[in-house]
Amino acid sequence: MKVLDVKNITIGFKDRFGFTPMVRDLSFSIDKGEVLSIVGESGCGKSITAYSILKLMDPHISEIRGDGLMFGERNLLSATESEMQQIRGKNISMIFQEPMSSLNPVFSIGAQLTDICTLHTGDSKKQAWQYGIELLKRVHIPSAGECMHKYPHELSGGMRQRVLIALALVSPSLEMLIADEPTTALDVTIQAQILNLLDELRKETGLTLLMITHDLGVVATLSDRVMVMYAGRKVEEGSLADILNNPSHPYTQGLLSSLPIKQHERLAENRPMFAIPGNVPSLKAISEACPFSDRCDRVISECKQAFPSEAAISDTHRAWCNVLDEGIKDA
Numbered sequence: 001m002k003v004l005d006v007k008n009i010t011i012g013f014k015d016r017f018g019f020t021p022m023v024r025d026l027s028f029s030i031d032k033g034e035v036l037s038i039v040g041e042s043g044c045g046k047s048i049t050a051y052s053i054l055k056l057m058d059p060h061i062s063e064i065r066g067d068g069l070m071f072g073e074r075n076l077l078s079a080t081e082s083e084m085q086q087i088r089g090k091n092i093s094m095i096f097q098e099p100m101s102s103l104n105p106v107f108s109i110g111a112q113l114t115d116i117c118t119l120h121t122g123d124s125k126k127q128a129w130q131y132g133i134e135l136l137k138r139v140h141i142p143s144a145g146e147c148m149h150k151y152p153h154e155l156s157g158g159m160r161q162r163v164l165i166a167l168a169l170v171s172p173s174l175e176m177l178i179a180d181e182p183t184t185a186l187d188v189t190i191q192a193q194i195l196n197l198l199d200e201l202r203k204e205t206g207l208t209l210l211m212i213t214h215d216l217g218v219v220a221t222l223s224d225r226v227m228v229m230y231a232g233r234k235v236e237e238g239s240l241a242d243i244l245n246n247p248s249h250p251y252t253q254g255l256l257s258s259l260p261i262k263q264h265e266r267l268a269e270n271r272p273m274f275a276i277p278g279n280v281p282s283l284k285a286i287s288e289a290c291p292f293s294d295r296c297d298r299v300i301s302e303c304k305q306a307f308p309s310e311a312a313i314s315d316t317h318r319a320w321c322n323v324l325d326e327g328i329k330d331a
């Protein structure tokens, strides 16, 4: 059963010169209990895609166009702000990209947790305090009762991230969690603990998870399916095994070849480290062509004319590229 079905949306910003699309013609869906990862380079539009699902961007400067943002039976594209306020935090919650600045520095952890608990559960302050302790235990915070009295600056980065996850899990009617780079600011050992925690919560509660990351290591740990974005476009989509074992789009192949383990192999063979030549284009300057065509070593004239149409590699695996048949596993 689909929890979220995003149908052909374009997300852009408005100014006095008009509408500038940043994410174009994006469609994807997530099934109940599934973990979908969106992966792509910095600036490719991952966060604005996540914000758009919850309609968190200022409607005065941004616009979401398209055929639908279906959350179950509801089309969030046409939902009003007060309807969205009912959904945010209650049915869909989000862990934001900057864990250090997402907690309010002037309130204790207990005050922040009980505030959200009373809002979503209707509990009294006393019940909410107990529920807060339960939630902190659930995310493996030691001495949860004491932690409730602490302020964010008294906690380590890993602990703050656990608190943020606890805050995101408050609602008993939570259906989907969006995690925007939840481990980017953490060192690798803490990163592994947080990923284990998300995996455990997902297995325990059947939570549907939309994971946003630029880190293929994170993708490999948690995902069922992976969607690769480049410069505002979806360029490849498949199961985790499809993407890791048979990357088909030249950008995905480049991304995998850039992994530290692959670089290590190259260095051991006295070859220079791999890098995708060139830079990501500015999303403002993007034409109708394949956005990767300027950096692609397999580019053909069609790539410069229009965005490639969908190519099915298997039932689960598709890519948007004109040159898939040549050198697929060759990156």
Ligand SMILES: Nc1ncnc2c1ncn2[C@@H]1O[C@H](COP(=O)(O)OP(=O)(O)OP(=O)(O)O)[C@@H](O)[C@H]1O
Pocket: 013, 022, 040, 041, 042, 043, 044, 045, 046, 047, 048, 049, 097, 214, 283
């Ligand atoms: N408020 C805004 N006004 C204008 N452009 C914006 C605004 N917010 C984001 N953008 C642009 O939208 C594009 C996508 O940004 P987004 O934050 O979604 O990237 P991202 O993939 O999440 O990158 P990162 O990995 O660095 O977090 C970028 O080109 C960015 O400059």
Ligand SMILES: [Mg+2]
Pocket: 046, 047, 048, 097, 180
């Ligand atoms: Mg981002």
